[in-house]
Amino acid sequence: MTKTGKNVISTNPVQNTGAWRNLLDPSTTLGVTTGMMVKLKLHNTLSGKKEDFNPINPDHVRVYACGPTVYNYAHIGNGRMAVVCDLLSRILRELYPKVTYVSNITDIDDKIIAASKETGEKIDSITQKYADIYNEDMAVLGVAKPDIQPRATQHIPDMIKQIEALIEKEHAYEAEGHVLYHVPSYEAYGVLSGRSRDEQIAGARVDVAPYKKDAADFVLWKPSTDDQPGWESPWGRGRPGWHIECSAMSESTLGLPFDIHAGGSDLKFPHHENEIAQACGARGAENAPEEYAKYWVHNGFVVVENEKMSKSIGNVQLVHDLIKDHKGETLRLALLSAHYRQPLNWTKTLLEQSQNTLDKMYRVMKKISDIPVAEGEDNDESNIMDALCDDMNTPKAIASLISLITSADRTEDELVLSNIKREVLRYSKIFGILQENPDRWLGYDGASPENAEEIESLIAQRKEARANKDFAKADEIRNKLQAMNIEIEDTAEGTIWRKIG
Ligand SMILES: [Zn+2]
Numbered sequence: 047m048t049k050t051g052k053n054v055i056s057t058n059p060v061q062n063t064g065a066w067r068n069l070l071d072p073s074t075t076l077g078v079t080t081g082m083m084v085k086l087k088l089h090n091t092l093s094g095k096k097e098d099f100n101p102i103n104p105d106h107v108r109v110y111a112c113g114p115t116v117y118n119y120a121h122i123g124n125g126r127m128a129v130v131c132d133l134l135s136r137i138l139r140e141l142y143p144k145v146t147y148v149s150n151i152t153d154i155d156d157k158i159i160a161a162s163k164e165t166g167e168k169i170d171s172i173t174q175k176y177a178d179i180y181n182e183d184m185a186v187l188g189v190a191k192p193d194i195q196p197r198a199t200q201h202i203p204d205m206i207k208q209i210e211a212l213i214e215k216e217h218a219y220e221a222e223g224h225v226l227y228h229v230p231s232y233e234a235y236g237v238l239s240g241r242s243r244d245e246q247i248a249g250a251r252v253d254v255a256p257y258k259k260d261a262a263d264f265v266l267w268k269p270s271t272d273d274q275p276g277w278e279s280p281w282g283r284g285r286p287g288w289h290i291e292c293s294a295m296s297e298s299t300l301g302l303p304f305d306i307h308a309g310g311s312d313l314k315f316p317h318h319e320n321e322i323a324q325a326c327g328a329r330g331a332e333n334a335p336e337e338y339a340k341y342w343v344h345n346g347f348v349v350v351e352n353e354k355m356s357k358s359i360g361n362v363q364l365v366h367d368l369i370k371d372h373k374g375e376t377l378r379l380a381l382l383s384a385h386y387r388q389p390l391n392w393t394k395t396l397l398e399q400s401q402n403t404l405d406k407m408y409r410v411m412k413k414i415s416d417i418p419v420a421e422g423e424d425n426d427e428s429n430i431m432d433a434l435c436d437d438m439n440t441p442k443a444i445a446s447l448i449s450l451i452t453s454a455d456r457t458e459d460e461l462v463l464s465n466i467k468r469e470v471l472r473y474s475k476i477f478g479i480l481q482e483n484p485d486r487w488l489g490y491d492g493a494s495p496e497n498a499e500e501i502e503s504l505i506a507q508r509k510e511a512r513a514n515k516d517f518a519k520a521d522e523i524r525n526k527l528q529a530m531n532i533e534i535e536d537t538a539e540g541t542i543w544r545k546i547g
Pocket of ligand 1: 111112113292317
């Protein structure tokens with residue numbers, strides 16, 4: 047364990063440490079709300095700008111995010127999307143009385159059908175299995191289950207209804223058992239991704255089907271053969287295209303328009319562009335993409351050791367594997383260490399730094415574990431809240447949280463400590479970290495009391511040896527502790543230890 051190792055998370059200098067300074071000064075009135083609510087700002091892909099978030103109905107904020115297609119394990123890029131959306135919904139819940147966060151499960155898709163053919167496993171059992179694994183893995187990352195998690199197969203009638211409306215409004219047409227969206231019919235197409243028509247055609251990577259009126263047209267409904275899953279529809283037995291799933295499910299669960307649509311930046315085109323065209327086209331909202339969702343929030347890619355994550359390179363990091371070797375909070379903190387819109391470089395070093403940062407924070411939490419939590423109203427005037435509300439500036443917010451926590455190491459004043467503890471508990475809950483018992487995290491609860499006494503005694507002997515410049519003896523004791531699976535670290539506050547393995 048490195049004591050002075052550079053830490054990506056804490057290298058962001060904490061410019062403004064007013065929050066804990068106030069807390070350290072007992073003369074300051076603490077925990078008093080001013081009635082002023084912090085204003086959330088979000089970068090809206092639709093406008094290309096950071097905007098004040100003004101909900102359609104402040105009494106009920108509605109958010110939708112595209113969820114997984116369940117036929118295999120989620121990778122860390124999927125994990126990042128889920129963690130970012132989870133953080134966003136936690137921030138919104140701090141600010142507004144009611145938030146509905148919907149994230150779907152795509153359980154009908156050609157990739158799922160292909161996986162079923164390949165493995166011989168039934169489609170239902172594949173989708174159930176991987177939906178369960180997804181939810182379990184995300185729970186380890188501290189992701190709360192969405193308020194509503196609709197499954198595509200439960201919303202086929204909604205999709206058929208939306209497709210019928212599109213045909214009626216001449217945005218879609220039937221051809222050879224397919225229903226296609228006619229892209230040139232929707233003038234605002236391309237408004238979200240900023241893609242030109244040529245780029246749209248190239249980017250859509252369309253197979254030139256003879257029944258398409260335009261190369262950019264995309265499938266809303268397609269016919270199913272007898273061995274493929276299908277539903278009866280006005281166009282024969284078939285199944286929906288992927289894009290129509292989200293616009294139909296978001297409409298039926300949230301109503302239109304809703305406040306925020308989120309997802310990975312790779313979904314901007316064509317998926318999100320198509321969602322807008324479908325939802326707005328079906329309700330006659332021509333040239334008014336905000337009639338579907340008002341704000342579009344996209345998170346950046348995850349690269350692995352500076353390389354694009356891809357099957358061909360063999361560097362795909364699955365959440366299911368990562369949670370075997372790392373604690374969920376370590377992964378979550380690592381995922382939040384970069385600003386959500388920036389690419390995130392997923393490295394071994396990042397994971398080590400995240401673990402070290404959490405170890406340090408937990409040590410302070412242990413120190414103040416017996417301090418009662420100060421009572422009073424939540425105070426929104428804090429650097430942490432400001433940073434979170436500034437387009438979810440997590441690097442800055444985490445640096446402020448670290449600053450706040452470490453300030454507890456510079457005082458013994460109980461009142462100050464109890465106020466720090468209150469703030470730390472509040473914000474760590476929003477971040478979804480420090481939710482474990484400090485003893486458990488630090489591995490203290492694994493040692494028996496007799497064992498702990500022996501460890502403390504060896505540490506004291508080592509201290510004495512070092513004071514006498516008997517480094518050989520000090521090393522010998524360290525090795526002895528190591529053999530007992532005890533890792534020690536010399537800190538400014540003295541030597542601390544924890545059980546490893
Ligand atoms: Zn979607």
